[in-house]
Amino acid sequence: MNRAPLRVAAAFEHAHGRPPAGVWAAPGRVNLIGEHTDYNDGLVLPFALPLRCSAAASPRADGIVTARSLQAPGPVRTGTSVQPGEVSGWAGYVVGVVWAMRVEGFEVPGLDVVVDSDVPLGAGLSSSAALECAAALAVNDVFGLDLASLELARIARRAENEFVGAPTGLMDQTVSMLAQEDHLLLIDHRSMAVEPIRVDLAAHGLALLIVDTRARHRNVDGGYGRRRAECAEAAQRLGVAALRDVDPQGIDAAMAQVADPVIGRRLRHVVTEIARVRSVVTSLRAGGDPRLIGPTLTESQVSMRDDFEISCPELDLAVEVALASGAHGARLTGGGFGGCTVALVDADTAGPIGAAVADAFASAGFRAPACSTARPAGGARRVR
Numbered sequence: 001m002n003r004a005p006l007r008v009a010a011a012f013e014h015a016h017g018r019p020p021a022g023v024w025a026a027p028g029r030v031n032l033i034g035e036h037t038d039y040n041d042g043l044v045l046p047f048a049l050p051l052r053c054s055a056a057a058s059p060r061a062d063g064i065v066t067a068r069s070l071q072a073p074g075p076v077r078t079g080t081s082v083q084p085g086e087v088s089g090w091a092g093y094v095v096g097v098v099w100a101m102r103v104e105g106f107e108v109p110g111l112d113v114v115v116d117s118d119v120p121l122g123a124g125l126s127s128s129a130a131l132e133c134a135a136a137l138a139v140n141d142v143f144g145l146d147l148a149s150l151e152l153a154r155i156a157r158r159a160e161n162e163f164v165g166a167p168t169g170l171m172d173q174t175v176s177m178l179a180q181e182d183h184l185l186l187i188d189h190r191s192m193a194v195e196p197i198r199v200d201l202a203a204h205g206l207a208l209l210i211v212d213t214r215a216r217h218r219n220v221d222g223g224y225g226r227r228r229a230e231c232a233e234a235a236q237r238l239g240v241a242a243l244r245d246v247d248p249q250g251i252d253a254a255m256a257q258v259a260d261p262v263i264g265r266r267l268r269h270v271v272t273e274i275a276r277v278r279s280v281v282t283s284l285r286a287g288g289d290p291r292l293i294g295p296t297l298t299e300s301q302v303s304m305r306d307d308f309e310i311s312c313p314e315l316d317l318a319v320e321v322a323l324a325s326g327a328h329g330a331r332l333t334g335g336g337f338g339g340c341t342v343a344l345v346d347a348d349t350a351g352p353i354g355a356a357v358a359d360a361f362a363s364a365g366f367r368a369p370a371c372s373t374a375r376p377a378g379g380a381r382r383v384r
């Protein structure tokens with residue numbers, strides 16, 4: 001049994017002298033394929049992790065917001081009229097949701113929140129989206145706002161973009177809100193249509209091995225924002241609304257047209273990555289052996305390493321060793337510049353492959369990686 005809701009409710013009661021109105025939990029995620037495509041109106045195929053952020057919350061009527069974390073010093077206390085730049089660190093994601101709700105015109109008269117998360121910070125597993133979505137769901141319920149999941153995801157992303165200042169797309173919040181157990185979530189970031197795709201990896205003797213390289217990234221840093229700007233530049237030079245509109249068959253001509261080798265390679269990554277998501281989805285929908293998608297996962301890694309240039313030595317090594325040790329496919333997952341890889345492996349090889357990666361990291365003088373397997377979990381919900 002998951003004891004996190006009990007623990008965070010007890011911590012809330014200890015801090016406030018009364019039980020919370022409820023406890024809400026939202027998961028972190030791994031993206032199986034479709035990287036840096038969300039803000040290009042493209043397709044992504046993430047799934048939720050069993051790791052989650054739990055938020056115990058109660059409404060207040062006095063214009064005060066308090067936030068505590070079982071993982072960080074605190075509390076943070078501020079007013080509901082707080083502005084971007086006034087709260088930083090983990091609490092910015094919680095207070096940012098209150099700010100975003102108010103900017104969107106919803107009444108939030110005050111809030112007490114205590115959070116408890118087991119999503120590792122900065123590992124590229126969307127610890128921030130888990131925090132935002134748990135907070136957004138809590139605010140939605142305690143004030144009876146009755147907002148749809150996708151609307152809550154959008155508000156959570158607004159907190160991240162405009163309050164915290166990280167220029168991310170909408171993938172992480174969408175999957176955190178809408179994921180289903182044992183399904184990948186196909187998200188079309190133009191129409192915002194979402195389609196759960198069932199995968200029964202265990203029935204095929206397969207598992208997803210997640211390697212946290214513990215090389216740390218931060219989306220607020222420049223690399224992610226620069227890639228976004230380069231994609232916008234490519235779209236502008238091609239005269240299209242978004243890189244989604246570029247036909248993969250005409251990629252060579254499009255690269256010639258942008259007339260800049262770096263912008264051209266960024267363009268090629270996005271266009272071919274969207275095509276790879278389509279190909280993986282077609283293959284999984286056909287219900288054949290999921291091993292068949294392995295090479296496409298690895299092609300995605302090569303594209304991120306060489307064209308989009310968001311890999312790093314730790315991610316490259318984790319992928320190379322996994323493949324050399326028998327993985328069917330492997331790639332970095334998330335924004336890049338550090339964080340995790342995901343590999344499709346035969347279930348009985350997950351342990352040995354993780355051990356081989358750990359050995360290679362020790363030989364290279366890298367920090368010891370953290371290896372685990374993950375089964376797609378459900379999305380954000382009230383848990384108490």
Ligand code: GLA
Binds near residue numbers: 334336
């Ligand atoms: C981060 C962002 C997402 C997405 C990925 C890359 O996780 O939050 O919006 O852009 O990077 O696919």
